[in-house]
Amino acid sequence: MNDALSQQGPVSGEAGTRGSWGSSFGFIMAAAGSAVGLGNIWGFPMQVGKGGGAIFVLLYLCCVVFICFPILVAELALGRASGRDPIGAFQVTSPATPWWLVGALGVTAGVGILSFYCVIAGWTLAYIWYSLSGAAGQNPPAFFGAFVADGGKNVFLSFVVLAITAGIILGGVREGIEKASKLMMPALFAILILLGVRALFLPGAAEGLVYYLKPDLREIANISVLNAALGQAFFSLSLGMGAIITYGSYLSKKTNAVGSAAWVAGLDTMVALLAGFVVFPVGFSISGFNPAEGGPGLIFAVLPSLFSSMPGGALFGAAFFVLLSLAALTSAISLLEVPTASLVDRGWRRGKAVLLMTALVAAIAVPSALSQGAVPWLAKVPGTGMDFLSLMAVVWNNWALPIGGLFISIFVGWVWGADKALAELAPEGKIFPGARLWVFLIRYVCPLAILFVIVMTARGMFAG
Numbered sequence: 001m002n003d004a005l006s007q008q009g010p011v012s013g014e015a016g017t018r019g020s021w022g023s024s025f026g027f028i029m030a031a032a033g034s035a036v037g038l039g040n041i042w043g044f045p046m047q048v049g050k051g052g053g054a055i056f057v058l059l060y061l062c063c064v065v066f067i068c069f070p071i072l073v074a075e076l077a078l079g080r081a082s083g084r085d086p087i088g089a090f091q092v093t094s095p096a097t098p099w100w101l102v103g104a105l106g107v108t109a110g111v112g113i114l115s116f117y118c119v120i121a122g123w124t125l126a127y128i129w130y131s132l133s134g135a136a137g138q139n140p141p142a143f144f145g146a147f148v149a150d151g152g153k154n155v156f157l158s159f160v161v162l163a164i165t166a167g168i169i170l171g172g173v174r175e176g177i178e179k180a181s182k183l184m185m186p187a188l189f190a191i192l193i194l195l196g197v198r199a200l201f202l203p204g205a206a207e208g209l210v211y212y213l214k215p216d217l218r219e220i221a222n223i224s225v226l227n228a229a230l231g232q233a234f235f236s237l238s239l240g241m242g243a244i245i246t247y248g249s250y251l252s253k254k255t256n257a258v259g260s261a262a263w264v265a266g267l268d269t270m271v272a273l274l275a276g277f278v279v280f281p282v283g284f285s286i287s288g289f290n291p292a293e294g295g296p297g298l299i300f301a302v303l304p305s306l307f308s309s310m311p312g313g314a315l316f317g318a319a320f321f322v323l324l325s326l327a328a329l330t331s332a333i334s335l336l337e338v339p340t341a342s343l344v345d346r347g348w349r350r351g352k353a354v355l356l357m358t359a360l361v362a363a364i365a366v367p368s369a370l371s372q373g374a375v376p377w378l379a380k381v382p383g384t385g386m387d388f389l390s391l392m393a394v395v396w397n398n399w400a401l402p403i404g405g406l407f408i409s410i411f412v413g414w415v416w417g418a419d420k421a422l423a424e425l426a427p428e429g430k431i432f433p434g435a436r437l438w439v440f441l442i443r444y445v446c447p448l449a450i451l452f453v454i455v456m457t458a459r460g461m462f463a464g
């Protein structure tokens with residue numbers, strides 16, 4: 001096979017990309033740093049609102065447990081066994097077949113996702129200031145609407161986010177980021193719990209909780225809600241595009257991969273659920289609140305009114321948005337790292353690879369940044385009824401990631417082989433508890449369930 005490729009082991013390190021995690025805890029924090037981000041705190045409540053409340057939560061949890069968790073384990077096994085970037089992982093385990101295209105789809109998805117992710121991270125950054133100044137708290141929805149309609153500001157902010165992300169990847173201060181995320185993640189968790197407790201005492205909180213926790217089971221067969229839940233689960237866990245393959249390639253053979261995966265999935269899910277416990281009680285305490293209409297601005301329209309109701313709220317709000325910005329940054333890094341690594345593993349210089357990918361992402365970010373009111377046709381892309389940013393989110397989250405996950409599950413379950421994955425996951429011959437169930441899920445449940453959702457969604461779209 002390709003010699004240049006096969007020379008790069010998991011610890012060749014010379015380009016500054018390869019290395020290995022110091023400990024299981026370090027890995028869990030880094031993978032959780034990639035997983036926990038805007039998807040949990042911005043995306044999850046928004047999707048719950050669009051999906052009709054508790055029914056979405058229920059479907060989401062099912063997707064996490066039965067589809068995404070097995071794929072998380074599969075990506076880790078594939079990454080660790082191959083010690084490669086997503087394209088290389090397929091090339092090594094299945095030489096001279098077109099399976100590497102799945103890796104290539106993942107690399108493309110990384111670029112596509114980051115292009116809208118950086119816009120929202122830009123809003124988060126701006127809201128640190130707007131919370132401190134108090135501007136965000138006076139009539140939050142109107143303020144948010146005016147803010148995002150300012151095209152220049154939004155393009156600028158998203159470029160700032162990209163520049164910081166690229167700078168970190170370029171400088172290779174990954175150590176620092178990892179250390180920081182060990183501190184920031186628990187802090188974010190703590191502040192969310194605090195806000196959640198505060199939110200429970202607001203008038204209207206009970207109504208919010210009912211909406212959030214009591215599913216309307218008549219909606220369970222609503223395929224668009226199921227599609228959104230699946231896409232959201234993939235997005236939140238950073239699955240389906242090889243980010244976890246890449247992180248798995250840095251994983252030492254001694255680490256208990258399945259146990260670590262359980263931690264990552266558990267932490268990620270808890271942060272998302274907590275965000276809902278904050279957003280919905282607060283939302284329903286505001287008169288005229290309609291969760292379905294929140295859209296991308298939901299948390300920005302809702303949370304400032306919580307902060308302005310609290311003593312010391314300006315500082316609280318600023319602290320919250322600082323932590324959210326950092327969570328977004330650790331996720332953005334993992335998004336940019338996949339396309340960068342794919343060029344570096346093909347002989348590119350790291351600096352050049354970062355610059356090219358960042359420039360590409362920046363160019364695609366512009367229409368997203370201008371889609372919230374600055375440019376009318378981007379606010380309602382003809383033929384879709386959606387703004388450009390939301391359209392990007394649907395294309396990548398609801399389609400590209402589940403399709404990537406479909407192929408990964410087929411590949412690991414049948415082509416590379418579940419037995420090889422099991423051997424990789426149990427280096428000392430100690431099969432992990434639930435291994436048989438995992439094989440069943442990865443071979444049958446994951447592919448069939450994802451295929452079902454994709455086909456039914458496509459049918460629904462073309463029928464109506």
Ligand code: TRP
Pocket residue numbers: 034035036037038039040113234235236237238239240241243331332334335401
């Ligand atoms: N999971 C992150 C979030 O919830 C976003 C993210 C980072 C991601 N890396 C990814 C999504 C890779 C899909 C694939 O905010």
